[in-house]
Amino acid sequence: MSIEQPARDFTLLETHLEALVGFARASEGKRFREQMVRTAASLAGRICENSVCSQTASAFADAIESIHLGSLVIDDIQDSSISRRGKPALHTVFGIPLSINAGNWFYFAALEGLTNAHNIHETRRVEAIRLLVCAMREAHEGQAIDLGVDMFETDRAKACTIVELAASKKTGALMSAAFGLGFLSAAEPTHLHYASFREFGHEWGIALQMLDDLGSLLKSVNGELPVARSFEDFRNGSPSFVWAVADELLDDRDYNRFKSFALSSRDPLGCEFNDWRADFEELARSSGLFAHGLWKTKSRIDLALDGLTKRLDLTSGHSLEIDQLTTLCRNLEAAYGNFERYGKSTAKNVAESVGS
Numbered sequence: 342m343s344i345e346q347p348a349r350d351f352t353l354l355e356t357h358l359e360a361l362v363g364f365a366r367a368s369e370g371k372r373f374r375e376q377m378v379r380t381a382a383s384l385a386g387r388i389c390e391n392s393v394c395s396q397t398a399s400a401f402a403d404a405i406e407s408i409h410l411g412s413l414v415i416d417d418i419q420d421s422s423i424s425r426r427g428k429p430a431l432h433t434v435f436g437i438p439l440s441i442n443a444g445n446w447f448y449f450a451a452l453e454g455l456t457n458a459h460n461i462h463e464t465r466r467v468e469a470i471r472l473l474v475c476a477m478r479e480a481h482e483g484q485a486i487d488l489g490v491d492m493f494e495t496d497r498a499k500a501c502t503i504v505e506l507a508a509s510k511k512t513g514a515l516m517s518a519a520f521g522l523g524f525l526s527a528a529e530p531t532h533l534h535y536a537s538f539r540e541f542g543h544e545w546g547i548a549l550q551m552l553d554d555l556g557s558l559l560k561s562v563n564g565e566l567p568v569a570r571s572f573e574d575f576r577n578g579s580p581s582f583v584w585a586v587a588d589e590l591l592d593d594r595d596y597n598r599f600k601s602f603a604l605s606s607r608d609p610l611g612c613e614f615n616d617w618r619a620d621f622e623e624l625a626r627s628s629g630l631f632a633h634g635l636w637k638t639k640s641r642i643d644l645a646l647d648g649l650t651k652r653l654d655l656t657s658g659h660s661l662e663i664d665q666l667t668t669l670c671r672n673l674e675a676a677y678g679n680f681e682r683y684g685k686s687t688a689k690n691v692a693e694s695v696g697s
Contacts, residue, residue: 357439358439358442358443358446360435361431361435361439361440361443362443362446362447364431364434364435365410365413365414365431365443365447366410367428368425368426368428369406369410370426372402372406374402374405374406374409374515374516374519375402375403375405375406376669377516377519377520377523377542377545378398378401378402378405378519378520378522378523378526379398379402379523380523380662380665380666380669381519381520381521381522381523381524381526381538381542381662382398382523382524382526382527383523383661383662384523384538384653384662384663385523385524385526385527385528385534385538386526386527386528387661387662388528388534388653388655389527389528389532389534392527393526393527394460394461394526394527396458396459396460396461397458397460397461397462397465397525397526398523398526400454400455400458400461401455401469401522401523401525401526402522403451403454404451404452404454404455404469404473404522405451405473405515405518405519405522407447407448407450407451407454408447408448408451408473408476408477408515409515410447411443411444411445411446411447411448411451412444412480412515413425413444414431414432414440414441414443414444414447415441415444415445416484417430417431417432418430418432418437418440418441418444419484419488420573420577421577422570422573423569423570424567424569424570431443431444448477451473452470452473452474455469455470455473456470462529464529464530465525465526465529465530468525468530469522469525472518472521472522472525472539473518473522475514475518476514476515476517476518479510479511479514480510480511480514480515482510483506483507483508483509483510483511483514484510484511486503486506486507486510486580487507487511487579487580488577488579490503490507490578490579490580491578492578492579492580492581492584492603493578493600493603493604494578495580497588497596500580500584500585500588501584501585501588501589503580504580504581504582504584504585505547505585506580507580508546508547508550508551508582509543509547511550512546512547512549512550512553513543513544513546513547513550514543514546515546516542516543516545516546516549517539517540517542517543517546518539518542519542520538520539520541520542520545521535521538521539521542523538524538524539534652534653537649537652537653538649540648541645541646541648541649544641544642544644544645544648545642545645547641548638548641548642548645548670549673550582551582551634551637551638551641552635552638552673554574554581554582554583555582555583555586555631555634555635555638557573557574557581558572558574558575558581558583558631559631561573561606562618562621562622562625568609568610571606571609572603572606572607572609575603575604575606575607576606576607582634583630583634586630586633586634586637587599587630589633590628590629590630590633591624591628595624595628598620598621598624599621599624599630601617601620602617602618602620602621602624605617605618606618639670642670646663646666646667646670649663650663
């Protein structure tokens with residue numbers, strides 16, 4: 342005896358779910374993870390001498406973008422953010438309960454989309470779902486660190502380890518999945534280069550988080566963000582990459598100056614904030630905080646690109662996608678803010694870091 346399914350109430354779903362999904366999708370960015378999937382697919386096709394299934398690549402790209410979008414909805418709630426890409430954050434318009442539900446919906450819709458997609462080799466479909474589930478699990482572990490750790494209460498000796506772990510679990514895991522999905526668009530998961538693709542994506546993801554952390558602070562200091570969004574990482578005590586750069590560059594006295602400014606930013610309208618802000622800008626210039634952070638980020642990206650090239654034993658005929666990745670890296674570096682305003686790094690001039 343078959344069980345009759347209840348009729349779908351379009352009005353209720355349109356109001357309480359589909360409106361939220363549409364609102365969130367309207368704020369999507371440049372679908373950077375889709376670019377990663379497609380670039381990796383093209384490179385894997387060349388290396389493995391296989392044809393790339395564009396339908397498979399599209400299905401994989403849609404899945405990871407859906408998961409990322411859902412994570413942003415949840416992140417904005419957990420971080421008490423009021424805007425996303427210049428528009429109101431979803432929960433500020435529709436409320437927290439419905440927004441949590443919509444954020445979770447994006448996760449399940451992504452996995453269901455892969456389950457139902459046509460023209461995907463079954464072994465690749467199974468591995469793609471496994472890859473995304475693992476990435477989502479790791480991202481939640483990273484988010485637990487991000488939300489649970491207060492860097493103001495953390496021993497300085499542990500700062501770098503905590504920052505690296507949070508970035509590895511969150512952005513590193515998701516970008517590893519993106520590059521792995523690209524590979525699966527052209528080859529089987531048993532291929533010897535599959536692990537190399539995922540390792541590169543992991544390093545790329547960590548570097549991307551480093552850039553995001555630096556750029557967010559730079560834009561806050563420069564007054565390019567609204568007060569409510571400025572210094573979010575400091576206000577939340579989050580393990581931002583900036584803490585790791587400060588730990589590497591500053592002696593105890595200057596580290597305490599850095600920490601005092603970070604603490605004052607929790608009340609950007611308070612009397613102490615402007616005093617500490619001027620002190621921080623001087624500290625950032627004299628120490629090369631932003632410039633050194635950008636140089637470390639660029640060095641990590643370059644090392645990852647070089648490692649991938651060597652592991653794949655690429656010849657000049659296989660360099661197109663590597664060139665595309667390199668160009669994308671440089672564009673990202675330049676897009677995160679005017680780092681040159683803060684002078685020279687202890688290692689390299691910022692202009693050299695971005696332009697080379």
